[in-house]
Structure formats: structure tokens, C-alpha cells
Amino acid sequence: MENDPNELNRVDLQVQDHEQVGSVALCSMLHRSNLLAVVGGGVNPKFSEISVLIWDDARESRDPKHKLVLEFTFTKLVLAVRMRHDNLEKQLLVFPGHKCGSLQLDLSNTKPGTSSAPFTINAHQSEIACVALNQPGSVAASASRKGTLIRLFDTTTRDKLVELRRGTDPATLYWYTPGSAISVDGTFHKYVFTPDGNCNHEAFDVYLDICDDDDF
Template identity: 75%
Template sequence: MLCVLVFCVFKLYLCVSDHEQVGSVAQCSMLHRSNLLAVVGGGVNPKFSEISVLVWDDARVGRDPKDKLVLEFTFTKPVLAVRMRHDKIIIVLKNRIYVYSFPDNPDLSNTKPGTSSAPFTINAHQSEIACLALNQPGSVAASASRKGTLIRLFDTTTRDKLVELRRGTDPATLYCINFSHGSSFLCASTDKGTVHIFALKDTKLNRRSALARVGKVGPVIGQYVDSQWSLASFTVPAECACICAFGKNTSKNVNSVIAICVDGKFHKYVFTPDGN
């Protein structure tokens, strides 16, 4: 199954049949390789509202397209991103992250269309959220603002901030954030063509400012000094914009990160747990 946004038109291709909902959309996220899709309107000729997330079950039988709608989430501001797992759906607005729980039956085959409200919100950043990721168990959410200097990790159950990671001091656009399979590491790519790798399981591996050895400093400088910097980073050739993800580990002492760039090139880098 393949879900594609082509010229902002929502198309779903499944083996021998395909369905096309005429109209532009801004977001489309598939729940693994299933029949469930989360759709947000937008673009030149919006099919749906930009303030609503519609969960669409393409396996449902019905003459009216509305028969395939199983859940709807409506907000007061435009939805910027959507991510789904079998048990959770995360929806990102300008300054807030909403975390919802799916019903016990993930295929939602018996769920009637309706609206829901988030069990809680996470006040992640002061400026607009630009990038969001969820680890495989769904227990930790990582987010970055449009400023792009910090990545913050939150516990999705308690809403507590777990750690704050510093990408840099100058503004940058983050294109991608991803967790490793065991949530031991996190990678992030920027518009500068740089991919940063942070340690999560053992945060002592992350670099820190040399000023941290000075001792107690002022509150403003202290936020900078206490920051955790990436344990490793690499720049793709020609500093192209790219997305990144962790590859399959071939050894306990060797990890890999894969970067796919806008120029169509594929890069693979390996690193050891200590950042070499």
C-alpha cells in the first residue's frame, strides 16, 4: 500500500484498485501498512478544513465517502503535522502538541464517526513547532521549533520534559527527527545539510560546553552551559537538505544513520556509541 501526496492531491494506491479524493490536502499520514489514514486539508483547493484531522478507513464499504470517516479532531488553529501509532495519534499545532489514545481495537472497524478531545497537551516551545517525532513504544515525543536551536523530549504519559538537546546556537530549519530502534539515540537533519546524533540512553556521551566546568553561572548563560550537544555529526556532500533515519545494526558496537537528500543521493554513515 502506498499513500502519496501528488501536487497536493490525496491519492491512495492499493494493488489493483485506487481511490482519488479530488481536492488538495496539506497532511496525509498512514498508520503503518494499514487502511487507516489521517488527513488534514490545505493547499490551493482544500478538500477538508485545515483545523481538522480526519481519520479515514479505506476498507469500509459505502457509497458515500463520508462512510469511511471514523474519527474527527477539530481545533481552533491550523494543524501542522500528524503522526500515528497503533495506540496513539499525535497532532501538532502552532505551539502545542496533542496526544490522543486510539480505542483498544486499532482498526476502528466498530467506531462511529465523532469528535474527541485530547487527554492532555504539551506546551513544548514558545515559537511555532516545526518538527516532531515519536519513539517506537510511543512513550517519548521529540519536538523542535522553527528556530531550530533546541530539541526537547517529553514523556507522553506524564508530560514531563525529559531532556533538552542543543543542535546549535544559530537558527536552522529542522527537516527530520528520528529515534533509533531501541530509543538509545536520536538523529536530526537541518537545512544546512548537517545530521546530528544524540545519545538518549546514556546522555553523558553527549558533548557539553567547556564553560560547564566553570561552575555556577547566570540564568541566561546557564541554559546554554547546561545544554547537551550532539555526540556526533556529519555533513552530506554539497550540504544538501536531507531526511535521516537509523539503519539496522550489524553489531552492538556499530550503529548506522542513513540520509536521503533532495539531489536524489543516498548516504550511509556508521558510528560507535562513543561518537567515533
């Protein structure tokens, strides 16, 4: 998103608010609340690409910095952000490993009073571009810079569960949820699993128009 983020009502797509925070790479809302997670990026960022900012839109101020509640800073680019209301039963951190195409899973806080080193999953041959977790944190999904495959892994056993093909042409995945993916060319891919374990893949070629001069 090269422009400042807008809040939209997804029923009628009416702009509810607009903030001058520079261009952003990621923006996630905590359900339909006033809390937003923002990661800087694009051509005119005001905030770092390695930091996650928790934003309280209910605070009345003309200075965007006065709406900042929390800031989390990491050593590498933030690839995905997800917020939830309830407390996590276990803390799970998934991030790109030192080896190209690998994922590291940190399960050190799954049991109080215990610790263990992060373990590695060799997920792809190319650099990791997109990472996502399902709601309980039992499955991790990843895609590489090549963008033709999405792979799902069991976070406990490290086994590969399934491999989903996005397409034959390379494309960067901007967003992935357990059942769908959006890539840089604007295509939307939907994956539906049947009770017998088969996967039906639907692709929508003209779902989004993603370009440098998007005007939201």
C-alpha cells in the same frame, strides 16, 4: 504535499492508488492497512487544517466523502498525526500552549477516575512548528518555527532530556520521528544515540526535493 496523496509500495515505489482529496499537510498510514489519517493544507485543500480525517481506502466509491470513517476537529492547526493498532495504556495529548513556544501536556486520563489540569513546558522562544511523541508516550519532541533545534522532554517530569541541533540556518521541520527529521529545504537529519549517551548527527543535503510543483 500540494498534490493529492498517492499510496506507494516502499519496496519498489510503485503507485498503488490515487485519490482526489485536494492538497494535504499531513498523511499517515496505519502500518500497511487501508486506513489513512489525512489533514488538509497547502494551496488547494478540500479539508480543514484543524481536522484529522480517518480514511478507509478499501471502500469502493468515486466520492471521497464516502470513504470518510471518522473526523476529529480541533481549535488550532494539527501539527502531527500518528496511528497504532494496539490500545493505549494511557491517553496523552500534547499541543501548543497559549504562551509562544510552550507545550501543554494533558495527562488527565492516565488513571481512571482521576483528573488534573494540563501542565506547561516552556520548550522554545519561537512559535511551535512540529511536535512528536515516541511509541510509549514517555518522550515528547518539539521544534520551533526557527527550526535550528529539536528538544526532547520527559512527559512525566517535564525535564529536558536532550537538545539536538538540526543546523545553523532557520528551516521549518516538516516531520520528526524519534531518530530523524525532515526540514523544508529537503534535508534529512539522522540522530543516533550511543550507549554512553552521546549523539551522532548525520545530515543528507539532497535527500528530498520539496517544492511547490512536486509531481508524485
